[in-house]
Amino acid sequence: MSDLRTKQRIRRLQIMGGIAAGLTLLSLAAYSFDGPSMRASERDGQKVIPDFAAIRAEASAIRVSLSDEAYTLVNTQEGWKMGDEDGYPVRPDRLAELATGLEALSWGEGRTRDPDKLNRIGLGDPRDGGTGALIEIIDDNGQVAASLITGRKDSQLYGRLPDQEQAFQVVGDLPPFYNHDAWLDFDIFEINSDAISAVRIFDSVGESLYLQRSVGSSDRSFIPGPPFQNFKLVSRMAASTPALALTRFDPIGVKPASELQTRFVGRHITETHDGLEVDVHAFREPDGYFVTIRAIEAGEGAHRGSTINDKAEGWAFQLAEYDWNEFTPRVSSIVRPPALALEADQPN
Template sequence: MRRRTLLALGGAAAAAVGGAILLTPDRASPPPTSASDLAFPGLAPRLANAATIEVKRHDGTLLVRRNAADTWVLPAKADYPVRPERVRELLVGLTELRLTEPRTANPEMLDRLGLDDPSRPAATSSLLRLLDAQGGVIAELVVGRRRVRVQGNVPESVYVRRPEETQAWLAEGRLPLDADPNLWIDRDLANIPRDRVRGATVMRQGEAPLILRRGADTDAPLAVLEPTTTPELDEISLDEVARGFEFLTFLDVRKAAEIPGERIGEGRFELTDNLRITVTAHKDGETLWATLAAEGDEEAARLNARWQGWAYQLGQWKEKAFVPRLEDLRKQEATAPAQTDAAQPTASEPATPGTGAPATATPGTGTPGTTGAAPESPATPQ
């Protein structure tokens, strides 16, 4: 009895201790941040002197430069401003990058990590260089493949090495690196809902003005006021004029003074909230280029701050939205599908009843409507 009592009391005590452990709040501190060495110690103060970001790959070089107005621009896109957050993200990534694990130092193995010579044809590596105004190197790194994360709350990592070394490292940190200039700029120009467009006046070179207006009702479609006599118009084409500024993006950009092609006309749009927009269109072969200018209040000032001084290449379909001709708005007549010869009976080939198809006689048989069948034998007398 005494032994049983001791065992019972011991079990109860163990359960109590276990419950206390489970119910006690976890006061353990979170795991410490990486204690690995920074890839570029003391880089942050030197960023004030950064003037050029250079990304070299086997197929070309991307340059991002800081101009006299302290704005980062793309020389390949006529010095068009880049998205500030892209530059900030890259520079912060460089200052926080840590070399966590040494990997291979064998030059023949570097291509497996995407760290081979960036100038080699078909190489997947990139050479990132941060330069000052005199061309001096502030930081440089060969960047290879990113390591895929398979668990949550795990820092991003990437394989890197210094250009003059063959030692590869697994580095911890986010280092966004894009060699495509279109990924550095904001290509959105405007997003103005269709119901804000109340009217448009289109003046094409060598053609009479085309005037469109919306009725008093907000939901009323655009209608042609001039010319007063028009063919039957297509509602979808008219609606595309009203939707011209919805999700408007550009394909390429140049200085406005360097707009290519010949001027084909302009569209003047009247919108709600005292906003007016003029689109001046040029055509360079099949390519559509345009400048945009706004008039009105604060909204117009914000739009002009973005548009002024630039010419944008737009999608070809935008020509019919910004500078349409009356012919572009005409309703296209539906064309009846052509009938095949096989479905059209001729005088010499009467149609077979119940089928609507001409009867064809099989050569050598004299039996219409059969193909390749042997002639039926006459009944044999019994």
């Protein structure tokens, strides 16, 4: 009996020893993944960019380098722009988010020192094809006043200095850097659907159409107006979709209008109840679908028209094909001429 209990005790000790060994191996594996992780350092709580306010005041540009592209935000007399002084304006809210984030950013716990593991937490040097984003603040003399490689893994933000391999968690937040178009200020106008009174459409085959509705009517109340009042709608949706296209204006890119290589293939003029007109010309370019915008000042819409032109003049805005198609419908997809409408109504 005593021998049996002894064997059982030994067996339990062996099992417990095996569990302890397994836990030790798991700990070592976790340690080897992140290197000396979750450790305190003398940087804990210190600002990532000391004296950021002074650096910000002297900043002439902010350069962002990624593994597959690089872009620069430039401080001009007319505000921050993308690329150079003639570039497209940068969103002020996104720029403020970046400045606030960099100023508040502080070092957290140390993570890996292993250069082979930096890509796992988004801190590989992008100049060598790594996963990180290199942020460099350039002063008036063209010198780098401050720099940081930053990246994310899951919801955690990480950072390190470009000339150091030690990685850290960082406390704070920064805007995404991986889409330069997200920095562009496409807040050109805001027109509600109930403000639109009419639309003129000129399609690619030379046909034209005028759609209108009365004040207070629904979004699906557009009907052919003079001289097309005897035309028959294919459907109410066929009329309302292009009529309200401007309310869904959502660019995905931009380029100087001077770089357009083709002639426009459609024209779309939106009219509002208070006298504003927005004239859109559509272009099918080798590199995508683009539109130009010109507001016509009239009546109470004069101030808004001038504001729109200040932002849009000289630029061609890229749209997704689906959105571009709403500005360029064939007239035949919206209405039938009176003769064809009568023929369609005849019994077989």
